Amino acid sequence: MTQEIAKTPLDSMHRQAGARMVPFAGFDMPLSYTSIVAEHQACRVKAALFDVSHMGRLRFDGEGSEALLDRLLTRKVSGMPIGAVRYSLICNEQGGVLDDVLVSHLETPSQQRYHLMVVNASNRMKIRNWIEPFLAEFPRVTFSDRTEITAMIAVQGPLAIDVCKRIFHFDPARLKYYHAVITDQFSKPVVLSRTGYTGEDGFELICRAEEAPRIWENLMLVGRDDGFMPAGLGARDTLRLEAGMPLYGHELTESIDPLTAGLRFACSMEDGREFVGSDALNLLATKPTAKTRVGLLPDSRRPAREGYLVFNSLGEEVGYVTSGSQSPTLDRPIAMAYVRREDVGKRDLEIDIRGTRVPAELVKIPFYRRK
Numbered sequence: 141m142t143q144e145i146a147k148t149p150l151d152s153m154h155r156q157a158g159a160r161m162v163p164f165a166g167f168d169m170p171l172s173y174t175s176i177v178a179e180h181q182a183c184r185v186k187a188a189l190f191d192v193s194h195m196g197r198l199r200f201d202g203e204g205s206e207a208l209l210d211r212l213l214t215r216k217v218s219g220m221p222i223g224a225v226r227y228s229l230i231c232n233e234q235g236g237v238l239d240d241v242l243v244s245h246l247e248t249p250s251q252q253r254y255h256l257m258v259v260n261a262s263n264r265m266k267i268r269n270w271i272e273p274f275l276a277e278f279p280r281v282t283f284s285d286r287t288e289i290t291a292m293i294a295v296q297g298p299l300a301i302d303v304c305k306r307i308f309h310f311d312p313a314r315l316k317y318y319h320a321v322i323t324d325q326f327s328k329p330v331v332l333s334r335t336g337y338t339g340e341d342g343f344e345l346i347c348r349a350e351e352a353p354r355i356w357e358n359l360m361l362v363g364r365d366d367g368f369m370p371a372g373l374g375a376r377d378t379l380r381l382e383a384g385m386p387l388y389g390h391e392l393t394e395s396i397d398p399l400t401a402g403l404r405f406a407c408s409m410e411d412g413r414e415f416v417g418s419d420a421l422n423l424l425a426t427k428p429t430a431k432t433r434v435g436l437l438p439d440s441r442r443p444a445r446e447g448y449l450v451f452n453s454l455g456e457e458v459g460y461v462t463s464g465s466q467s468p469t470l471d472r473p474i475a476m477a478y479v480r481r482e483d484v485g486k487r488d489l490e491i492d493i494r495g496t497r498v499p500a501e502l503v504k505i506p507f508y509r510r511k
Contacts, residue, residue: 187366193292297341434478
């Protein structure tokens with residue numbers, strides 16, 4: 141039986157705007173409204189709005205929430221101040237990545253504290269099922285999936301702060317990076333966090349599902365004179381690739397560990413801290429895998445796509461591309477890949493692009509960093 145595709149609370153807004161809709165992670169999502177390049181450039185120069193309601197939102201309430209999350213996540217949660225947001229990973233016992241997540245420590249106006257975890261859309265049910273067995277050890281924790289009753293909107297770009305100042309009760313300029321607050325928009329509660337997946341400054345906000353169309357419309361109206369544009373999955377992917385951000389299913393999988401992926405900063409392994417996968421990661425810290433994540437600049441008009449093979453000057457296969465595209469900002473193809481560590485110091489690498497070996501310069505990521 142074919143599973144019915146879901147729609148986000150903003151589906152009607154996308155269709156009214158003429159978006160090209162595509163199935164993605166079980167949802168009907170906008171790929172683009174005008175062109176991927178135009179939406180990408182709007183985000184880099186002005187600002188863009190993204191519907192990211194397909195991302196999973198899991199809430200943890202009650203005594204023991206910190207201890208539970210400390211057990212599940214590579215990043216330490218206990219001691220997080222109210223309003224802090226942390227990037228972390230969920231690993232299996234072998235150290236492979238089950239998902240990369242954002243965890244926020246929030247407090248409601250009535251002083252109720254809870255943790256909110258945002259997970260990748262394609263991994264939502266997997267992570268829910270993975271968490272369930274651990275709940276028996278933490279009977280005071282209430283675990284709930286808030287995805288279907290809420291919506292999530294990202295406002296990204298250099299003008300995001302100035303425009304968002306006009307519609308939220310809280311001045312978003314006061315938020316530090318990777319911090320969040322519960323505020324309101326016309327007396328309706330909104331979780332506002334200074335986070336994103338584009339390499340630009342901006343915010344991600346979570347609101348009630350029924351309020352999402354009104355908030356989306358308000359953001360577009362207020363930002364219209366500043367050149368705000370709605371943007372789809374296509375621009376979101378090229379933006380994150382330029383920023384060197386890993387995407388689950390490409391740079392991250394259950395067979396790739398955080399250290400190999402270059403995400404050591406997201407693993408709190410000090411003082412013998414234990415979490416699922418910590419034993420494997422401690423061993424990998426002393427004996428790393430043979431490959432590592434790098435950036436490549438192919439000398440080609442054609443971009444290198446996922447799965448294309450990487451070779452050294454001896455003709456040896458030394459790696460593979462995980463993500464590749466034309467960069468609208470750099471106006472050239474860029475790619476991320478896993479290559480053998482022993483070949484990282486060598487500049488004479490090649491990518492097989494449709495049967496032709498093309499020289500590729502090995503570079504540090506990110507490819508783009510905002511000023």
